Ligand SMILES: Nc1ncnc2c1ncn2[C@@H]1O[C@H](COP(=O)(O)OP(=O)(O)OP(=O)(O)O)[C@@H](O)[C@H]1O
Ligand SMILES: Cc1ncc(CO)c(N)n1
């Protein structure tokens with residue numbers, strides 16, 4: 220009876236309150252002032268190929284800045300072709316490992332992967348009752364992507380009846396969700412929401428149904444049901460064969476973010492964006508001969524290496540008043556491109572981008588060469604929109620590309636380490652990728668509706684803030700910005716936001732110098748007020 224009462228009490232308390240609200244890394248008692256690290260314990264199987272399982276978990280947590288201890292439940296022999304063997308460890312060994320870690324090492328979050336038998340599930344649930352943790356993330360591993368079974372049929376009941384009621388979040392893929400629900404077929408996003416709600420009834424506080432294997436979808440769509448709302452989380456689907464271990468990685472990354480103090484939704488979004496970046500970064504990686512390769516969890520270390528070779532000549536403060544030229548507007552007002560550039564420099568623009576969508580290449584290169592000379596005399600960098608060839612030909616200071624232009628990593632290879640690369644981003648995932656690929660800054664927008672760019676999705680001030688908060692690179696806001704609203708943009712006060720980029724507010728006006736001065740004095744006022 221006592222056990223039952225304890226169990227009931229355990230289930231009804233929000234798990235994130237079980238221990239402390241203070242993120243692990245910040246907690247510190249008077250007696251022990253040693254630095255703490257967010258700590259995830261993974262209870263999972265070993266993957267000899269190291270793309271999934273315990274090995275993936277340790278790397279994913281490491282990449283997120285969390286410590287990861289590991290209780291091994293089984294040793295698998297597997298590679299990029301298939302699973303050749305599964306050797307479950309004795310339940311006593313799993314119990315011993317759990318006790319060793321949980322009794323001593325102040326674990327914040329437990330993440331589970333392969334649990335080979337109902338007995339192991341029982342051992343784990345008992346251990347969690349004895350040593351409560353802040354949160355439990357359950358990845359109900361059942362079948363490998365190669366189709367090999369990683370658990371017995373009888374464990375499905377163990378998941379449903381014992382483990383899921385204790386979980387803060389469970390992360391089935393489509394097949395696992397279907398198995399948990401006795402074979403329900405899942406083909407659409409609407410099916411995924413229905414299934415997530417059904418799985419929620421088993422007792423977990425959140426259900427993340429992963430759509431990595433959703434047929435015919437150009438996006439990677441996951442669905443998060445939190446008991447009230449069904450959030451549809453869309454990411455880019457990266458074209459690669461290197462997706463072995465995405466599920467383990469996602470769950471571990473969620474666990475690490477929870478250990479750092481994030482909410483469930485924040486943790487899931489950060490984890491999804493990390494998986495997307497890692498897949499993108501590793502899409503051409505060649506490890507193994509089978510159909511599904513692993514990816515590089517620690518790509519960020521490499522991104523740092525690549526970027527640390529560079530001596531970036533870029534100063535983020537140059538983004539303060541960013542002028543983007545438009546040939547149509549110049550024509551309308553009867554100005555040459557050099558006249559337009561000189562005028563905005565006189566008004567105090569701090570960086571110039573030539574955006575010439577119609578110009579013939581010969582004329583564009585000539586104009587860019589003249590503009591570069593003018594910019595050099597003002598000590599202001601000149602960037603070229605989209606045309607890497609034109610930037611190279613006139614030796615401009617850099618290039619600005621959009622999401623459908625040449626990928627940043629290729630631009631970097633072509634223009635070399637010393638040049639500036641900017642990239643247009645609408646989402647935190649875009650921003651993450653821009654950084655990993657070696658860009659120098661991000662242009663985020665359209666913040667407001669604009670006529671300069673047709674069919675351009677508006678992200679609003681909230682979208683801008685979200686990108687700035689997640690971005691490791693400096694950001695310039697763009698899209699419908701002018702003297703009337705620049706103040707509201709800069710007053711968002713988000714640290715990475717360095718300035719505004721403008722087109723029509725400068726160039727679709729009678730006097731470019733006057734308009735640039737007007738905007739500059741507004742920006743200076745906000746900067747002075749927020750200092
Ligand atoms: N090609 C891809 N591009 C981007 N994201 C992907 C891709 N494939 C999977 N994902 C994402 O990776 C995460 C894991 O989902 P997935 O459905 O692949 O899990 P899984 O089948 O459990 O993985 P595994 O069993 O291989 O470890 C999800 O967030 C999913 O959207
Ligand atoms: C050990 C292990 N755990 C989980 C998975 C699922 O990807 C796998 N292939 N191997």
Ligand SMILES: [Mg+2]
Pocket residue numbers: 360392466467
């Ligand atoms: Mg999986």
